[in-house]
Amino acid sequence: MTTEVEAPPPAKESSPKEDGFLTLFLKNLWSANTVTVTVLSIFLALVVGAVLMVVSDSEVLAKFAYFTSRPSDALQASWDLISGAYADLFKGAFFDPASFSAWFDGTGTWQAAFGPVSETLTYATPLVFTGLAVAIAFRGGLFNIGGQGQAVMGCVFGGVAGFAFHLPPGLHLIVALLFGLIGGALWGFIPGFLKARTGAHEVITSIMLNYTATLFLGWLILQSGVQDPERSDAISKTIATTAELPALPAPLRVHLGIVLAVVATAAVAWLINRSSFGFELRAVGVNPPAAKTAGMSVARTYTLLMVVAGGLAGLGGATQVLGTADKLTAQVAGNIGFDGLLVALLGRNKPWGTLFAAILYGALRAGGNLMQVDIGISLELVTVLQALIVIFIAAPAMVKAIFQLRAARSARLGASMSKGW
Amino acid sequence: MRSGRGQEIPLRLELRGITKRFGDLVANDHIDITVEPGEVHALLGENGAGKSTLMNQLYGLLPPDEGEILVNGEAKVFKSPRDAIAAGIGMVHQHFMLVPVFTVAENIALGAEEIRGGPLGILDRRRNRRDVLATSTKYGLPVDPDALVEDLPVGAQQRVEIVKALTRDVDLLILDEPTAVLTPQETDELLAVMRSLAETGKSIVFITHKLREVKAVADRITVIRRGRTVATAAPDTSEDELAALMVGREVSLEVSKTPAEPGREVLKISGLVVDDDRGVRAVDGVDLTVRAGEVLGIAGVQGNGQTELVEAIVGLRAIRTGVVELDNESLAGMSTKKILRSGVGYIPEDRSLDGVVKEFSVAENLVLDMYDRPPFGNAFKLNPKAINESAAERVTQFDIRTSSASATVGTLSGGNQQKVVVAREMSRPLRLMIASQPTRGVDVGSIEFIHSQIIHERDNGTAVLVVSSELDEVVGLADRIAVMYRGRILATVSPDMPREEIGLLMAGITGAEPAGEEEAE
Numbered sequence: 001m002t003t004e005v006e007a008p009p010p011a012k013e014s015s016p017k018e019d020g021f022l023t024l025f026l027k028n029l030w031s032a033n034t035v036t037v038t039v040l041s042i043f044l045a046l047v048v049g050a051v052l053m054v055v056s057d058s059e060v061l062a063k064f065a066y067f068t069s070r071p072s073d074a075l076q077a078s079w080d081l082i083s084g085a086y087a088d089l090f091k092g093a094f095f096d097p098a099s100f101s102a103w104f105d106g107t108g109t110w111q112a113a114f115g116p117v118s119e120t121l122t123y124a125t126p127l128v129f130t131g132l133a134v135a136i137a138f139r140g141g142l143f144n145i146g147g148q149g150q151a152v153m154g155c156v157f158g159g160v161a162g163f164a165f166h167l168p169p170g171l172h173l174i175v176a177l178l179f180g181l182i183g184g185a186l187w188g189f190i191p192g193f194l195k196a197r198t199g200a201h202e203v204i205t206s207i208m209l210n211y212t213a214t215l216f217l218g219w220l221i222l223q224s225g226v227q228d229p230e231r232s233d234a235i236s237k238t239i240a241t242t243a244e245l246p247a248l249p250a251p252l253r254v255h256l257g258i259v260l261a262v263v264a265t266a267a268v269a270w271l272i273n274r275s276s277f278g279f280e281l282r283a284v285g286v287n288p289p290a291a292k293t294a295g296m297s298v299a300r301t302y303t304l305l306m307v308v309a310g311g312l313a314g315l316g317g318a319t320q321v322l323g324t325a326d327k328l329t330a331q332v333a334g335n336i337g338f339d340g341l342l343v344a345l346l347g348r349n350k351p352w353g354t355l356f357a358a359i360l361y362g363a364l365r366a367g368g369n370l371m372q373v374d375i376g377i378s379l380e381l382v383t384v385l386q387a388l389i390v391i392f393i394a395a396p397a398m399v400k401a402i403f404q405l406r407a408a409r410s411a412r413l414g415a416s417m418s419k420g421w
Numbered sequence: 422m423r424s425g426r427g428q429e430i431p432l433r434l435e436l437r438g439i440t441k442r443f444g445d446l447v448a449n450d451h452i453d454i455t456v457e458p459g460e461v462h463a464l465l466g467e468n469g470a471g472k473s474t475l476m477n478q479l480y481g482l483l484p485p486d487e488g489e490i491l492v493n494g495e496a497k498v499f500k501s502p503r504d505a506i507a508a509g510i511g512m513v514h515q516h517f518m519l520v521p522v523f524t525v526a527e528n529i530a531l532g533a534e535e536i537r538g539g540p541l542g543i544l545d546r547r548r549n550r551r552d553v554l555a556t557s558t559k560y561g562l563p564v565d566p567d568a569l570v571e572d573l574p575v576g577a578q579q580r581v582e583i584v585k586a587l588t589r590d591v592d593l594l595i596l597d598e599p600t601a602v603l604t605p606q607e608t609d610e611l612l613a614v615m616r617s618l619a620e621t622g623k624s625i626v627f628i629t630h631k632l633r634e635v636k637a638v639a640d641r642i643t644v645i646r647r648g649r650t651v652a653t654a655a656p657d658t659s660e661d662e663l664a665a666l667m668v669g670r671e672v673s674l675e676v677s678k679t680p681a682e683p684g685r686e687v688l689k690i691s692g693l694v695v696d697d698d699r700g701v702r703a704v705d706g707v708d709l710t711v712r713a714g715e716v717l718g719i720a721g722v723q724g725n726g727q728t729e730l731v732e733a734i735v736g737l738r739a740i741r742t743g744v745v746e747l748d749n750e751s752l753a754g755m756s757t758k759k760i761l762r763s764g765v766g767y768i769p770e771d772r773s774l775d776g777v778v779k780e781f782s783v784a785e786n787l788v789l790d791m792y793d794r795p796p797f798g799n800a801f802k803l804n805p806k807a808i809n810e811s812a813a814e815r816v817t818q819f820d821i822r823t824s825s826a827s828a829t830v831g832t833l834s835g836g837n838q839q840k841v842v843v844a845r846e847m848s849r850p851l852r853l854m855i856a857s858q859p860t861r862g863v864d865v866g867s868i869e870f871i872h873s874q875i876i877h878e879r880d881n882g883t884a885v886l887v888v889s890s891e892l893d894e895v896v897g898l899a900d901r902i903a904v905m906y907r908g909r910i911l912a913t914v915s916p917d918m919p920r921e922e923i924g925l926l927m928a929g930i931t932g933a934e935p936a937g938e939e940e941a942e
Contacts (some may be wrong), residue, residue, distance in 0.1 A: 283781065290775050
């Protein structure tokens, strides 16, 4: 028996006619829709992060020892620490007023002024692709946990094509990106095909393929022909300049990849909502028996979907190598595949949501770097912040309870996310 | 857990002005009902009329917004089912609340275990078992306390639920749509059990939308429509009158149709053998023909291979041996998509699982099997304009009650969801129409409409195959009836054949002399 009926709102429900636009807007804002919950989750994470910062700083903590006699000391120190840290987070991620005024005075460069945004977008670029790879698969009912392996294969294929081929500029880049896409697609095809043919669960197979891809990369960069002949450690030859993604002048690192990421987001949004394949994958995602009864091939959809998802993650890996890293190392893909899972979760498996979530992640990362250099707060705290955001987002009921939000149907992510299993 | 109340005090229940709102929707609007001791009180209403909401308040699952519950004249507030049970009210839910891997005795004891050894709290399995047997004998409800629930047929599981309620010493039993899952024979048994319980002084509230059962068993009938009590009727009220009360307008329970004019043989099945999901033979050598312009009804108790037969025809299940031909063209090995597109319409029996995608809009569901064909789209992209325009048309044409074509199908009532399926399947030129349980879980008003659509399709020269476990439905719609039993067609008979004889065939009893017009095998 289901008893999960939301508490009925008071009977004197005001009709929409009585409300002006502003009240309606505020009402909607304060109802527990996905955007509100997401924003409040970020806010809660910052609050908890602030507490952690204070607790982990021994100097500030020492002032709390005599809190009862002079509370202003402890409060002042805490406030300085927290406000400084979050100000740095913002300055490192978006813009620093000081460097802007320096640019206008002529004492600074425009590169310095736009440095933070550039860093944010650089970190965000691969995450957009790996996030989309998780999001689109999820819309089709598959839990693609293999984004990491697919991104690594994208790095491998894109990177090798980047230094092994000798092609004119432009063409070389396109070929290298295409190779990255194919590498990822191949790594997505395997779990998709196994799922369609044998019912093997994609979570298991794609996790295993993550290890396979990472270890393959580790082996490959030590082989002659791939390894940099002038180095003895595990590092590959450098990508030919003809295959590099065009970037803004140094020291800015942001490159054409972010434009590709936006294009990919638009393409995925179109694919999901407007294409015949998108119709199939959405139907298969929520009700495979009905899709099958209506004549769709669930097996074909699963396979194709994993190929598309893998291709996206592969492109993400390729932009990392061709845009940021310029050579293959064992750690070239970093954690972009796994971060993609969180980005997709944060973006609620919607393409544009994923894009914004990736930028937020990039911002936390870029701002975290400054926080570490400037105030000496460890980068791990940024990771903790990211984790907290995800925890709050995954528990919309908790956020709603904390802020006494009115019930809205949309904030049921927790339930929908666990359906992949 | 024995309550302190005396065993044999009869219980008189009174609901006064019960009101329950969900947002703007008033699910129950000042409902008054009195249930006398020893009475079978039927609560009749369409799906969504507010019957279950009312009972959930009585059973302590939902707090009423207004109104009071009086047990033997004393006002009670039930905060949980525990309070309701303590006051002598038990409930058997439509979906059973049993643990499949537990035995019958364990399930019955669950939540009210007999404990011995004081603080040690050791389960007293022997005493539990004895209690179960005692209750079972006392009320003539045979259950095997040691059987695993998952091994029991649905009818027996329901009996376990009833025994479970009775061991809690309840005097009033709420049965929520108890016959929805039962075969006709099991239904008859249940009705008999209800009568005999009433004779021992227990009151029964019987929630249903099936008129025949109400008339067979109820002492008094309360009809609920859109959250209000519209009438209290005696069981001698005619079915037509009850239906009119339920729906709020005159409805015809008879399917009106002219004699069929059968044409060419459209569907021809011979020697068809199909296995079910576990690899057990489900269809065991079926021969059938359906002609253009006629309705062939397949009657049979559910689980006799009808599902597998239909799934094999539309390509959802592998054919082991045998031939399925559509206009002399074999369908074997063809994909479902190809079969549907060659002019086969298919209304699947499990609407919510196979028929609609509840998360999709009405418009999307209306093109679920046509989304990649013009004008709705092509192999690459959809054409939202054509989809929405066609949807608006269908919504009017098929009387789909929805706020808009972009509302998700999950928000529609069962009957309207089924109309979406019917509208989808009948919106393209068909040669063969397969309707499996076309009106299961559908309200009376929609049943009438869906039936008339099926007959309309027949009159357009489509061959129609109707599968239903409701004999009334088959008899009403079909021009010929094939009775299916254990994977075989026992006989093909005329719908004019007496119901009892068809009923016997459904139970696998062929009788001495062949009564049908043509006998298979």
